Amino acid sequence: MIRKILVIGLLCLFTTPAIAAECKATVESTDAMQFKTGALVVPAACKQFAITLKHTGKLPRNVMGHNLVLGRTVDVGAINADGMKAGLANQYVKPGDARVLAASKVIGGGESTTVNIPVGKLKAGESYTYFCSFPGHAALMKGTLSVGK
Ligand code: CU
Numbered sequence: 806m807i808r809k810i811l812v813i814g815l816l817c818l819f820t821t822p823a824i825a826a827e828c829k830a831t832v833e834s835t836d837a838m839q840f841k842t843g844a845l846v847v848p849a850a851c852k853q854f855a856i857t858l859k860h861t862g863k864l865p866r867n868v869m870g871h872n873l874v875l876g877r878t879v880d881v882g883a884i885n886a887d888g889m890k891a892g893l894a895n896q897y898v899k900p901g902d903a904r905v906l907a908a909s910k911v912i913g914g915g916e917s918t919t920v921n922i923p924v925g926k927l928k929a930g931e932s933y934t935y936f937c938s939f940p941g942h943a944a945l946m947k948g949t950l951s952v953g954k
Contacts (some may be wrong), residue, residue: 827850836914
């Protein structure tokens with residue numbers, strides 16, 4: 806019995822932290838309108854990829870709010886234009902926008918939020934972009950996301 810527990814314990818020790826580390830990432834955002842991470846590679850083995858968006862600044866969300874929206878790179882311009890019109894009440898994302906693969910809420914300084922990327926919806930070889938859809942931010946606040954091995 807004790808040996809069994811030990812074996813299970815050892816298995817957990819070797820497998821769990823590795824998987825947990827691979828299927829998540831943290832992206833920091835700032836009062837200087839920037840993402841600190843410019844590219845993410847999502848392992849194909851992950852079912853979900855959790856991105857935690859942290860706002861390390863001090864400004865409130867209506868002034869320097871940030872979110873993290875994921876779409877195909879070719880769709881980003883249109884998603885962003887529609888998101889701007891949707892307003893802060895809709896987290897600057899058009900409700901029901903099928904081009905949006907994942908989107909977090911808008912956060913202000915000192916806050917953080919997590920958004921889950923459904924990896925099964927992503928294709929290897931496709932170019933994806935995550936960006937902030939707060940009006941005027943997408944030009945600076947964007948990064949590439951791709952599916953890795
Ligand atoms: Cu922003």
